[in-house]
Amino acid sequence: MQAGLHIDLNAIRANWRALDLAPETGAVVKADAYGLGLDRVARALAQAGVRSFFVAQVEEGVALREALGNGPEIYVFSGLMCASDAVHFRSNALIPCLNSLPQASDYRSNMAGHPFALQYDTGMNRLGLEAADLAHLPDLGTPRLILSHLACADMPDHPQTLRQLSAFTAMAPQGRRSLSATGGIGLGPDYHFDITRPGIGLYGGAPFDAARPVVTLRLPVIQTRDVAIGESVGYGATWIAKRPSRIATISSGYADGLIRAIGGGGASLWCEDTPCPLAGRVSMDLIGVDVTDLDHDPQSLDILGPHQGIDALGKAAGTIGYEILTSLGARYERHYIG
Numbered sequence: 482m483q484a485g486l487h488i489d490l491n492a493i494r495a496n497w498r499a500l501d502l503a504p505e506t507g508a509v510v511k512a513d514a515y516g517l518g519l520d521r522v523a524r525a526l527a528q529a530g531v532r533s534f535f536v537a538q539v540e541e542g543v544a545l546r547e548a549l550g551n552g553p554e555i556y557v558f559s560g561l562m563c564a565s566d567a568v569h570f571r572s573n574a575l576i577p578c579l580n581s582l583p584q585a586s587d588y589r590s591n592m593a594g595h596p597f598a599l600q601y602d603t604g605m606n607r608l609g610l611e612a613a614d615l616a617h618l619p620d621l622g623t624p625r626l627i628l629s630h631l632a633c634a635d636m637p638d639h640p641q642t643l644r645q646l647s648a649f650t651a652m653a654p655q656g657r658r659s660l661s662a663t664g665g666i667g668l669g670p671d672y673h674f675d676i677t678r679p680g681i682g683l684y685g686g687a688p689f690d691a692a693r694p695v696v697t698l699r700l701p702v703i704q705t706r707d708v709a710i711g712e713s714v715g716y717g718a719t720w721i722a723k724r725p726s727r728i729a730t731i732s733s734g735y736a737d738g739l740i741r742a743i744g745g746g747g748a749s750l751w752c753e754d755t756p757c758p759l760a761g762r763v764s765m766d767l768i769g770v771d772v773t774d775l776d777h778d779p780q781s782l783d784i785l786g787p788h789q790g791i792d793a794l795g796k797a798a799g800t801i802g803y804e805i806l807t808s809l810g811a812r813y814e815r816h817y818i819g
């Protein structure tokens with residue numbers, strides 16, 4: 482048996498429909514659809530009705546166009562990073578988000594007339610044109626979209642969110658506009674503008690609290706052994722049996738994206754409804770699990786599923802669901818449902 486990442490496309494589509502509160506709702510499928518497989522995920526979303534997709538890099542845009550064919554709009558957040566990319570934007574009908582005056586100038590020299598978007602930095606200081614740049618922006622025609630990104634949308638009371646909203650409406654008083662990712666959608670209609678850009682919420686993660694879980698990660702057990710009181714398990718001998726124990730060794734580790742930090746935070750693996758705590762440190766390809774409480778030796782155990790989602794596992798590891806999801810390595814066989 483091979484380790485299997487089970488991806489529920491019906492849940493992804495349901496999450497998109499639940500987040501579809503703005504005049505238009507797009508979908509962010511950067512980083513291989515957050516590690517879940519660009520082709521299948523994007524095609525499922527297109528079936529559900531998504532007409533605008535967002536990726537981080539031009540290469541991702543090229544792969545996405547291949548998967549979707551003509552029709553949907555594809556925006557590339559990083560924009561026109563070098564003039565030689567213009568050919569890829571043109572031949573795949575990709576829309577660059579222009580982020581700086583040099584990008585705008587490269588666009589004008591190499592791509593004039595091709596659809597483009599403008600990305601504004603409204604206070605995150607990460608990506609986009611600043612207010613002072615706008616006076617120097619050459620006339621490029623009408624942008625297909627003007628977007629910006631919120632730094633603190635998952636902290637509803639953070640004062641920066643309102644400041645960014647004001648900055649955005651001041652910099653972009655009109656036009657087709659987009660401000661919100663998953664977190665901003667939950668802040669209400671003032672933040673929706675013409676189109677929203679959810680990513681993590683589609684894949685079952687916070688800050689979309691009502692998200693349907695999307696992934697189950699089932700890991701095969703290689704062998705199971707008895708461990709006596711006082712014996713240890715794993716590197717550094719950090720886990721010591723306090724009772725006669727049954728230890729299963731599963732075939733997965735940090736080389737598969739199950740970062741070592743999950744060992745420190747009380748994560749469990751699950752056999753149906755029974756939690757089985759991690760025993761000892763996560764190795765490169767192996768993890769020890771305390772299965773003493775089961776009445777049988779399991780053939781496999783779930784590390785992601787209904788009882789422990791990406792956010793719970795992220796919390797155990799001192800990180801966020803986004804990082805858990807995008808870390809899951811290419812070693813897993815992906816099974817799609819729906």
Ligand SMILES: *Cc1c(COP(=O)(O)O)cnc(C)c1O
Nearest residue numbers: 509630662663678679680681682
């Ligand atoms: C990643 C990203 C998104 C999606 O964010 P989520 O929090 O995953 O919904 C939207 N817009 C931009 C600019 C991004 O970089």
